[in-house]
Amino acid sequence: MPLADAWGATIDRSVTGSITLTIQVMLPTDSFDDTLIQKTVVVTESFDETKPVTAGAYARYRLAHTIIAQLNRRHTVLFQLWNARCQHARFVWKLLSYQDRIDERIAFRATLPANQRAPVTAEINALNVKRDRFPAYRDRYATDAGEA
Amino acid sequence: MPPPVTVDAGAIVGGGSGVTGWSARSTFAINDVDQYQPLHDSNYQSIEINAATGRQAQSFTAGSNYNLAAVVVYLQRTGTPTDNINCEIQTNSGSSPSGSVVGTATAMAGTHIVAAIPHTCRFVFPTPPSLTSGTKYWIVLSRSGADDAVNFIGWSIETSASYAGGGAATEQTGVWSGEHATFDYNFATLKTTQSLYQVTQDTKLHVWKSSDNGAAWAELDSAGAPTVNSSTKPFDCDHHWEYRSVLAGGPNSLLYCGYFTNTNTVRVRGFDPFAGTWITADLGGADWSTDVDFNRNIRVTATAWEVTLHYTSVADDADLEFVIYDGAMSAQQVMTAVTSADSSTISDAVKDRTSTVDNGGTRFVSTFHHEANLDDYFVETNFGTTQGTALALDTAAADIEAEHGSAVYQPYAGSGGVHTVIAAYIDADGSIEERTAQLEVTSASITLGTQHAVGTATTSLGRSLATCKYANDLYIFAGLSGGIDVYKDPLASGTWNAVVNWKTGLTAAVLSTALPVEGKGILVSYVDNGNVVVDWFNPSLVAERPPAINLRRNTLIRR
Numbered sequence: 001m002p003l004a005d006a007w008g009a010t011i012d013r014s015v016t017g018s019i020t021l022t023i024q025v026m027l028p029t030d031s032f033d034d035t036l037i038q039k040t041v042v043v044t045e046s047f048d049e050t051k052p053v054t055a056g057a058y059a060r061y062r063l064a065h066t067i068i069a070q071l072n073r074r075h076t077v078l079f080q081l082w083n084a085r086c087q088h089a090r091f092v093w094k095l096l097s098y099q100d101r102i103d104e105r106i107a108f109r110a111t112l113p114a115n116q117r118a119p120v121t122a123e124i125n126a127l128n129v130k131r132d133r134f135p136a137y138r139d140r141y142a143t144d145a146g147e148a
Numbered sequence: 149m150p151p152p153v154t155v156d157a158g159a160i161v162g163g164g165s166g167v168t169g170w171s172a173r174s175t176f177a178i179n180d181v182d183q184y185q186p187l188h189d190s191n192y193q194s195i196e197i198n199a200a201t202g203r204q205a206q207s208f209t210a211g212s213n214y215n216l217a218a219v220v221v222y223l224q225r226t227g228t229p230t231d232n233i234n235c236e237i238q239t240n241s242g243s244s245p246s247g248s249v250v251g252t253a254t255a256m257a258g259t260h261i262v263a264a265i266p267h268t269c270r271f272v273f274p275t276p277p278s279l280t281s282g283t284k285y286w287i288v289l290s291r292s293g294a295d296d297a298v299n300f301i302g303w304s305i306e307t308s309a310s311y312a313g314g315g316a317a318t319e320q321t322g323v324w325s326g327e328h329a330t331f332d333y334n335f336a337t338l339k340t341t342q343s344l345y346q347v348t349q350d351t352k353l354h355v356w357k358s359s360d361n362g363a364a365w366a367e368l369d370s371a372g373a374p375t376v377n378s379s380t381k382p383f384d385c386d387h388h389w390e391y392r393s394v395l396a397g398g399p400n401s402l403l404y405c406g407y408f409t410n411t412n413t414v415r416v417r418g419f420d421p422f423a424g425t426w427i428t429a430d431l432g433g434a435d436w437s438t439d440v441d442f443n444r445n446i447r448v449t450a451t452a453w454e455v456t457l458h459y460t461s462v463a464d465d466a467d468l469e470f471v472i473y474d475g476a477m478s479a480q481q482v483m484t485a486v487t488s489a490d491s492s493t494i495s496d497a498v499k500d501r502t503s504t505v506d507n508g509g510t511r512f513v514s515t516f517h518h519e520a521n522l523d524d525y526f527v528e529t530n531f532g533t534t535q536g537t538a539l540a541l542d543t544a545a546a547d548i549e550a551e552h553g554s555a556v557y558q559p560y561a562g563s564g565g566v567h568t569v570i571a572a573y574i575d576a577d578g579s580i581e582e583r584t585a586q587l588e589v590t591s592a593s594i595t596l597g598t599q600h601a602v603g604t605a606t607t608s609l610g611r612s613l614a615t616c617k618y619a620n621d622l623y624i625f626a627g628l629s630g631g632i633d634v635y636k637d638p639l640a641s642g643t644w645n646a647v648v649n650w651k652t653g654l655t656a657a658v659l660s661t662a663l664p665v666e667g668k669g670i671l672v673s674y675v676d677n678g679n680v681v682v683d684w685f686n687p688s689l690v691a692e693r694p695p696a697i698n699l700r701r702n703t704l705i706r707r
Contacts, residue, residue: 065482069533073434074476083479090482094464097487126489130464137463 006060019047021063027070041067054096061089084144091138098131152683155356155365159348159680161673162658163380166550166610168443170382173556175661175673176345179217179338181422183208185311188222188304188334196300203290204303205245206333207314210283214339215276219287222266222304222334229258231293233301235271238286244317244324245286251277258301260508266304268390269505276340287335304334336422347385348680353405355419362682372426374417377408381442388450390505404455406448412462413438432473441465445494445554449513451503456513458497465491466520481533488520493552500559500567500587514587516571523547525573529591536591541583546574551609556661560617562586570615572624578606580626602635602644614662618670618687627659
């Protein structure tokens with residue numbers, strides 16, 4: 001998904017190597033309180049210009065994680081929504097991140113003599129196994145996250 | 149020293165090694181309870197403690213001769229009382245407090261007591277008063293400041309005549325009401341003596357108690373023991389004196405036990421050591437997480453404010469997560485989110501002095517972990533769901549997931565009384581290294597000691613470690629497949645003595661916990677040949693052991 005679809009968050013890319021997401025959401029006044037008020041959540045993450053899609057997905061995930069840290073299951077509707085968004089965004093990012101790592105390791109393996117490639121091949125295989133898990137996890141939360 | 153004692157045959161406190169290795173925090177020393185009135189009305193009815201003319205009191209009859217270490221009561225705050233709550237023990241006169249004080253506890257700041265919801269609070273007596281069996285005494289609570297009907301503390305009460313050894317009393321304009329026939333404040337009196345508790349697992353969790361320094365053990369409430377999903381999957385426990393009233397019942401000093409209820413599902417169940425019974429429902433009444441890797445450690449930590457479960461994610465075992473329960477369950481909080489073919493491991497999670505009500509709510513749980521991507525050994529705190537910035541103890545720690553070690557660190561009072569742990573871990577070369585870590589602050593501000601090599605052996609690769617301080621000396625216990633090694637740093641000088649092969653000849657050994665018990669030694673729990681065993685480590689064994697003498701060589705020289 002495009003980063004611009006960060007649940008309506010304002011996205012600031014004015015600083016090279018950095019991304020800031022700002023969003024207004026309803027959050028409790030404190031962790032023991034059910035009273036919700038509108039709060040501003042700001043998340044700033046480093047931004048890898050060579051992998052903007054992955055970097056953007058990570059920032060989006062971190063925004064959802066910052067929000068869900070302030071909610072719990074007592075805030076039923078908001079909790080279910082943001083928990084699903086957080087989990088969905090996490091596995092969107094995981095899928096991209098592991099694919100990036102696999103691509104890096106494949107490129108690295110190509111630079112090695114044939115007799116030194118086996119450990120890297122094993123690592124790539126392990127990364128492939130993990131990557132292949134994530135679509136199912138991502139899709140599990142897609143409907144509740146409104147991303148289906 | 150008595151011989152090793154088998155607490156539970158056919159049970160475990162840790163399992164496997166390397167990628168599938170784990171060990172539980174399973175051994176505890178808990179003050180013995182004398183009198184216990186655990187109830188309070190379901191609506192948490194509480195009585196205002198006000199100025200000197202409005203003190204509240206509960207009488208109790210000592211069940212034996214003992215020194216009183218602490219009193220536990222249920223309190224809740226209304227408004228913002230800026231003065232202190234005092235707790236004293238008075239003798240009885242007629243059916244009221246006599247005014248004769250036999251013990252005074254350390255005062256508790258009113259602002260530190262939780263608002264609106266009853267919270268167990270522990271008043272500790274710096275000089276424990278000596279109580280006499282069969283004699284009636286009064287717990288008297290008062291506020292240090294002026295009368296204030298807006299900002300005050302309430303003490304939870306039970307109205308069903310549940311306690312036979314005494315009753316509640318209220319003072320008005322300097323006159324005590326006398327002992328009430330049916331009303332009792334919620335309270336427990338704790339002795340300075342301690343009993344030992346050992347948690348074990350087979351197809352169920354089990355809690356064992358010893359009141360004779362570990363010589364004999366008896367299981368408590370076996371009928372109420374919770375069933376686990378698998379006898380080989382991890383569990384973990386923590387004990388805390390204080391907690392908000394999320395459970396029915398009273399001063400729930402609880403052992404909180406995290407255990408698997410399904411393949412990747414963990415719940416937490418409480419055990420009340422005062423009553424010697426399991427709580428009948430899981431804390432929160434729900435799954436804490438369904439994303440738990442059963443090959444790696446789980447850790448449960450309890451503070452006065454919440455209970456936390458740390459674990460490795462099964463969706464991506466490079467990630468570490470935690471969930472807190474503070475009356476409601478949080479979402480999964482991702483502590484470490486990285487990309488790696490390897491898995492990350494939580495070695496241990498520890499609370500510190502900030503975990504108590506009297507600290508006012510600023511509390512930290514410090515989680516020590518091997519991170520799979522960078523191969524760093526990190527500590528990271530969480531304060532509720534607020535995460536600190538991870539601090540690296542070593543940027544070149546164990547670099548293969550099979551080498552990560554589980555650990556049980558026992559906090560001790562370090563410089564200035566600040567709770568400190570000996571954070572021992574497996575280094576990149578497979579040997580054991582350590583740094584001390586001064587806790588009680590967010591992880592970015594933790595002060596680390598110098599990094600020390602403890603030994604050169606690599607025999608504890610992927611196995612469990614346990615650390616503690618005893619009588620000014622630091623100890624590291626290191627699990628081996630067939631035994632337990634011990635390292636000692638006398639007077640915490642930074643120099644570790646040569647290894648002592650304390651336990652040899654064990655079968656499929658897994659080290660769990662090294663519990664320092666003042667005046668008695670270090671009680672070590674471990675698995676040997678599928679049995680849970682405890683043994684006292686004699687601290688003088690290291691210092692007094694003479695250099696090894698090769699008799700054959702000496703004999704040859706004399707010839």
